[in-house]
Amino acid sequence: MSFDFTITGFVALYIFMLAGFAGWVIIGNVPAILHTPLMSGSNFIHGIVVVGGLYTLINASTTQEQVIGFFAVLLGAGNAAGGYAVTDRMLAMFKSSEPASKPHRSHASKKKH
Amino acid sequence: MLTLLAQLTIGAANLVAAFLFLFGLKRMSSPATAASGIRLAGIGMVAAVLASFLYVLNIDDSVKPYLLMNITLALLALAIGGVGAWLAGRKVAMTAMPQMVAIYNGMGGGAAGAIAAVELFGNNAHDASQLIVTLLGALIGAISMSGSVIAWAKLQGIINKPLRIKSQQIINGVVFLAAIAVAGWIVFVTLSGADPLLSIASWTYIFFAIALIFGILMTLPIGGADMPVVISIYNAFTGLAVGLEGFVLGNPALMIAGMVVGAAGLLLTLLMAKAMNRSVANVLFTNFGDIVKAKHG
Numbered sequence: 001m002s003f004d005f006t007i008t009g010f011v012a013l014y015i016f017m018l019a020g021f022a023g024w025v026i027i028g029n030v031p032a033i034l035h036t037p038l039m040s041g042s043n044f045i046h047g048i049v050v051v052g053g054l055y056t057l058i059n060a061s062t063t064q065e066q067v068i069g070f071f072a073v074l075l076g077a078g079n080a081a082g083g084y085a086v087t088d089r090m091l092a093m094f095k096s097s098e099p100a101s102k103p104h105r106s107h108a109s110k111k112k113h
Numbered sequence: 114m115l116t117l118l119a120q121l122t123i124g125a126a127n128l129v130a131a132f133l134f135l136f137g138l139k140r141m142s143s144p145a146t147a148a149s150g151i152r153l154a155g156i157g158m159v160a161a162v163l164a165s166f167l168y169v170l171n172i173d174d175s176v177k178p179y180l181l182m183n184i185t186l187a188l189l190a191l192a193i194g195g196v197g198a199w200l201a202g203r204k205v206a207m208t209a210m211p212q213m214v215a216i217y218n219g220m221g222g223g224a225a226g227a228i229a230a231v232e233l234f235g236n237n238a239h240d241a242s243q244l245i246v247t248l249l250g251a252l253i254g255a256i257s258m259s260g261s262v263i264a265w266a267k268l269q270g271i272i273n274k275p276l277r278i279k280s281q282q283i284i285n286g287v288v289f290l291a292a293i294a295v296a297g298w299i300v301f302v303t304l305s306g307a308d309p310l311l312s313i314a315s316w317t318y319i320f321f322a323i324a325l326i327f328g329i330l331m332t333l334p335i336g337g338a339d340m341p342v343v344i345s346i347y348n349a350f351t352g353l354a355v356g357l358e359g360f361v362l363g364n365p366a367l368m369i370a371g372m373v374v375g376a377a378g379l380l381l382t383l384l385m386a387k388a389m390n391r392s393v394a395n396v397l398f399t400n401f402g403d404i405v406k407a408k409h410g
Contacts (some may be wrong), residue, residue, distance in 0.1 A: 006363030023376030049224045049355045054165040077194030079221035085202025091148040092148040092286035
């Protein structure tokens, strides 16, 4: 017995359509200040490509596939990890209740004199 | 039994990841909840990556002699790519963030292209639609990769001037049509079994080379001031490429996450262009960014 998780044919097109619509609706009405963080956040989300890379590398059966698969995982992992680090730092600036976690940030506005 | 359990776990982890990506993106789109959104999406990512190691329980017999090496390579690639990019992302100055997004986005496009390359070299496509989708994802991913690298180089100040040659648009058009033509040729000879002149593998190399060159040519004429919009376009491109390769691999999490980012990235691009009082076509084809830059300098 085995489960088939693959999605093919018209079901795939429906998935694409609904996912595309979801992405469009979720981002709608976003304030301009969040444009760049959201670009960065969605950049992180397509880092899921690392999972595809892992699948490809684990199923590699020639040296060529191993080499290309290695780079797929390497690049995908960079996309995911880097995307997270950058987005997290950008969004940390939007935290409402965090006055003193980073006390000496260079651009803190302390121009009182 | 074990393989069934592995399949179920992978399926469940991917479902959870897809949900957390959508929910996280929703939270990221409001300032009050934005910081928690990325955390949720991060949890989804970790779950999906950990679960994907269960693929080792469900492999073909021909893969078994390579398995140990494959796992070693996978761990090595995750460690180098993940830790390297993480440290770079933590260290980079706040002002240099946009080019970091560009380079990470380029990495994602490259990963999608690499997956497509394995499928193409291994001749894994079962039918015409799969082959066409693989090639389409490869094209978009490769363009996004080389284009993002140029965008990074421009913001980093490595390429200072928009590089323009005479009748740039026509040359770009010809290069793009050449990529489509090579892709069409690959599909034709694979399906009909006709003599490919060169081997199909060589044509695949040529196809990737042309796609990468097109990404470079497309980005070079655009001025530095327009780069955020361009990076946003390439972000949508990478999402689309990931979604298409997800279809080829039969992985719903990749399909959903990729297509969500594709659509969200497209809308973000339109919003960003609108905030600059420009249209996207204007950004891509009229080289206006240079004038903006000249005014400031």
